[in-house]
Amino acid sequence: MLPQVIIIGRPNVGKSTLFNRLIGKKLALVDDQPGVTRDRRMGDAEIAGLKFTIVDTAGWEDDDPETLPGRMRKQTEISLVGADVALFVIDARAGVTTLDEEIALWLRGQKVPVVMVCNKAEGKSAEPGIYESYALGFGDPVPVSAEHGEGIADLFGALWPLIGESEARIEAENAEAEAARKLARAAARDAAEAAGEDYFEEDEELSGPLKLAIVGRPNAGKSTLINRLLGEDRLLTGPEAGITRDSIAVDWQWVDPKTGATRDIRLIDTAGMRKRARVTEKLEKLAVQDAKQAIDFAEVVVLLLDATQGLEHQDLKIASQVLEEGRALIIAINKWDIAADASGLFNGVRHALDEGLAQVKGVPLFAVSARTGKGLDTMLQSAFEIRTAWSKRVPTSALNRWFDDALEANPPPAPGGKRIKLRYITQAGTRPPRFVVFGNRLEMLPTSYERYLINGIRRELGFDAVPIRVTLKGNKNPFDTKK
DSSP states (O other): OOEEEEEEOOOOSSSHHHHHHHHTSSSSOOSSSSSSOOEEEEEEEEEETTEEEEEEOOOOOOOTTHHHHHHHHHHHHHHTTSSSSSEEEETTTTTHHHHHHHHHHHHHHHOEEEEEESSOOSSGGGGHHHHHHHSSSSSSOEEEEETTTHHHHHHHHHHHHHHHHHHHHHHHHHHHHHHHHHHHHHHHHHHHHHTTOOOOTHHHHHHHOEEEEEEEEETSSSHHHHHHHHHHSOOOOSSSSSSOOOOOOEEEEEEEETTTTEEEEEEEOOOOOGGGGGSSSSSHHHHHHHHHHHHHHHHHEEEEEEEETTTHHHHHHHHHHHHHOEEEEEEEEEOOGHHHHHHHHHHHHHHHHHOOOOTOOOOOOOEEEEEEEETHHHHHHHHHHHHHHTTTTOEEEEEHHHHHHHHHSSOOOOGGOOOOEEEEEEEETTTTEEEEEEESSGSSSOHHHHHHHHHHHHTTTTOTTOOOOEEEOOOTTTTTOOO
């Protein structure tokens, strides 16, 4: 892992703006109102070749520990454990406040090196605040403007003596590991060729971390479920609906109880997704958009339902969005430990899914409990299995043998006495699986026959409940005048 740099400060000093500046993209939500960030968010940062992990944190507030701001502060305090450097950010235009002094007092009691950062330092109005920051006891401050990108070179100068040496060592180790992986891939390709088997680049994707996003309506228990998997209170939870705003990615290693193998997973928590008509506030709109981007990034998406509320239309809408984006989908009914008429609920949800998700039949459905851990290992095993199917490529010869058998068992119709000729099929891509059917008069092929082919691919070639794309490609020869 790269050196970890934590951003700490009171609300609205520009921590998330600095985070976005250092990672080079607008990943963290930013707004004028204070308290936008609630959970720790990590990103890969680089300044002039110096690479490190930057961590955005919630604004430090002096509130009761049981309140939401108090729990946010606790998360910020925990973030300093294992950190290499803390960037203590103040608002240079506002100057040093009482809360800044409180944070400084706490930081001086920690063992982590601190770099004093005076943000919003553009213009002469910031000079008094910069001078005031010396009194906090962290040496020369680094004036920056995260919004305009000023002072980042000076920040490099402050960080290099603290993490430069360890970053260089880690980079060398990573380079050696990558070289070893390339040798292993080359050996796998050679072995496949020697055995007369196909080797696909997709095989390499399966060795990487499983990108698993957890989505659902507010208060379904998404953050609680991830905390249960991690075995720690990594994400902020509570009785309040809509606590999660940013999509938070957490890298984790899971031990498969069946095989004992250790598997890498990148868990992605997302904001609750309500009906569009109910989403009126700007921040919630941004949070929902962030959740949709997390779906695009994921390989497998778990749609979490609330057993106390059952399946609602909004759940089906979220599921359809996931499938339309081509992601592999799993559905889990959470809070199973307090479900009423559990058997009837499960069967009812299963039936409603088969009726409401006509494009994919048999989506995996699990009963789980984030509170007790019930069903979570089984759900994760299924997630790896469905990713394998989602990444699968069928050899062209086997694919066309199935295609010929499918045409023989159910020949294409001949509307108006005109024969539709289907010549062959090829797999154009994976993740999701994409197929191209070549032939003549394909514009006359009924949608029902396309569904017949898609269902056959899914059933006979091992794609199960994976979303599949089939494209029809006709004869485009301009000299072909035959009807």
